[in-house]
Amino acid sequence: MTMHYRVLGATGIEVSTYALGTMMFGKIGNPDHADGARIIHAALDAGINFVDTADMYSSGECEEIVGKALKGRRDDIVLATKVHFSLDDQRNHGGNSRRYITRAVEDSLRRLQTDWIDLYQIHRPDPKTDIEETLGVLTDLVHEGKVRAIGCSTFPAEELVEAWHVAERRNLMKFRTEQPPYSILSRGIERSVLPTAQRLNMGVLTWSPLAWGFLSGKFRRNQEIDYTSGRAALAADRFDPDLPKNHAKYDAVEELAKLADDLDVTLPQLATAFPLTHPAVTSVIIGPRTMDQLEASLAGQNLLLDDATLNRIDEIVPPGTELVWDHGGWTPPALSDPTRRRRALTDRAAAQEAE
Numbered sequence: 001m002t003m004h005y006r007v008l009g010a011t012g013i014e015v016s017t018y019a020l021g022t023m024m025f026g027k028i029g030n031p032d033h034a035d036g037a038r039i040i041h042a043a044l045d046a047g048i049n050f051v052d053t054a055d056m057y058s059s060g061e062c063e064e065i066v067g068k069a070l071k072g073r074r075d076d077i078v079l080a081t082k083v084h085f086s087l088d089d090q091r092n093h094g095g096n097s098r099r100y101i102t103r104a105v106e107d108s109l110r111r112l113q114t115d116w117i118d119l120y121q122i123h124r125p126d127p128k129t130d131i132e133e134t135l136g137v138l139t140d141l142v143h144e145g146k147v148r149a150i151g152c153s154t155f156p157a158e159e160l161v162e163a164w165h166v167a168e169r170r171n172l173m174k175f176r177t178e179q180p181p182y183s184i185l186s187r188g189i190e191r192s193v194l195p196t197a198q199r200l201n202m203g204v205l206t207w208s209p210l211a212w213g214f215l216s217g218k219f220r221r222n223q224e225i226d227y228t229s230g231r232a233a234l235a236a237d238r239f240d241p242d243l244p245k246n247h248a249k250y251d252a253v254e255e256l257a258k259l260a261d262d263l264d265v266t267l268p269q270l271a272t273a274f275p276l277t278h279p280a281v282t283s284v285i286i287g288p289r290t291m292d293q294l295e296a297s298l299a300g301q302n303l304l305l306d307d308a309t310l311n312r313i314d315e316i317v318p319p320g321t322e323l324v325w326d327h328g329g330w331t332p333p334a335l336s337d338p339t340r341r342r343r344a345l346t347d348r349a350a351a352q353e354a355e
Contacts, residue, residue: 002302003047006282008078009176009203011149013118015078017276018301019050019205021287025065026058029289037069039294044073046298052179052205052285054082054123055108067113074114080205081108082153082179084123096126098137105141121151121179127333131163135172142173151177151203154330157192164200175202179285181329182206182275184313185214185252188322194280203282206275211324212238214249215271220257221250238324249323255316263309269300274313277305 004017020043023029025036040051053066063081070077083104086094094100108117120141122134141147152163152175160178167174178197180189186208197204210216213231225232225239232239241250253267260270275284288294305313317323334340 004301005049007203008119008149008205008282010201011176011203013078013149015050015203015205015283016048017283018048018272018297019052019080019283019285020044020048021207021285022051022053022062022066023057023287024289026061028058033065033068035291036065039288039291040066040069042291042294043298044077049076050078050080050205050283052080053112054085054121055104055111056082056085056087056123059087060107060111063108063111067111071113078118079112079114080119080121080151081112081117082121082123083108084126096122096129096134098133101134101137101141105146109146116146116148118148119151119177120147120149121153121177122155122175123153124330125152125155125159125332131159132166132170132172135163135167135170135175139173149176151175151179153179153207154181155193156330156332157196160193160196160200160202174200177203177205177282179205179207181208181325182278182281182284183209183211183215183324184256184271184274184317185211185249186322186324187317187320188325190278191320194278198280204280205283205285206281207285207287208324208329209272209275209284209286210268211249211271214239214253214324215256215267217257217267219250219253221254252317252323256313259309259312259316265300265303266296268296269303270305272297272300273303273305277310 005014006017008015020040030036051066053062055063083101084094084096092099105120120138138147138150142150150173155178160175163175166172178193180193182189194204213219219225219239221241237243240246256270257267260267263270272284272286275281286297288297
């Protein structure tokens with residue numbers, strides 16, 4: 001098996017087309033630190049040079065596992081982590097403010113046992129914080145040598161554009177990468193996020209190629225579901241085949257499973273190969289919990305999907321269709337906060353009276 005490499009946006013950094021996602025290391029997935037290190041080492045030995053983590057994964061424990069595992073190999077690894085989510089319930093411990101990021105980066109550096117972070121990403125947008133405030137502190141971290149490049153995760157296209165223009169006007173560092181969810185069942189970013197990233201020369205590292213487990217092969221129509229473990233235990237309503245909102249997902253999975261059989265590959269191999277066919281995508285993040293899962297993912301790294309296969313995928317799930325992540329993994333306040341989309345009752349009454 002041969003690992004392939006691409007340049008990460010405009011950074012000049014070459015990264016493997018498979019990035020090792022580490023969210024499943026720690027108490028929420030695999031709590032065995034030694035086993036986590038073995039999996040990381042196996043990924044590196046297979047040619048992966050891009051490791052992605054976040055401070056909030058298992059409340060910092062994941063970063064600690066990664067830090068210990070990378071001892072002696074740090075110089076050869078492109079290390080990415082993220083900031084935004086709170087690790088506790090204290091006020092001001094979260095978000096994208098200068099106050100919080102300045103503290104959070106020091107905590108990440110300590111847990112990762114490193115002097116610098118190759119790619120520091122804003123994990124989600126923060127409507128409460130001006131983007132200039134966020135870009136300002138990230139620029140300072142780059143100048144201090146603590147961060148090499150900055151990126152964002154799950155930002156809508158309009159916020160990518162706004163951040164780019166603010167950076168241009170204020171002479172601040174630009175987001176060089178975007179990390180969105182992308183899979184055969186979750187193609188919404190094809191409408192605007194991926195074209196925008198291309199126009200801004202951003203690298204794209206995509207997460208959840210197995211569509212939150214739907215393309216793992218474990219969830220099939222007329223197959224009993226274990227709701228006591230794994231993804232189904234976290235959100236049973238996402239997998240219940242009796243719910244109308246899940247019918248289209250199960251229909252698609254059955255057709256995709258047939259396609260995988262025709263190609264003599266597994267469904268996860270087909271799913272993981274798909275994001276890399278888009279010209280905007282740099283790397284796809286694989287997130288194994290066990291060594292078997294890592295080996296299964298790596299087994300499909302040389303799978304090349306031809307036009308006939310991609311045409312069939314387009315027939316099953318048309319381009320731009322979103323079956324898993326309704327809003328790309330992040331719901332903007334304009335939709336989640338009723339006050340953002342409803343005039344005050346007094347204003348509505350006055351308007352009605354005027355009519």
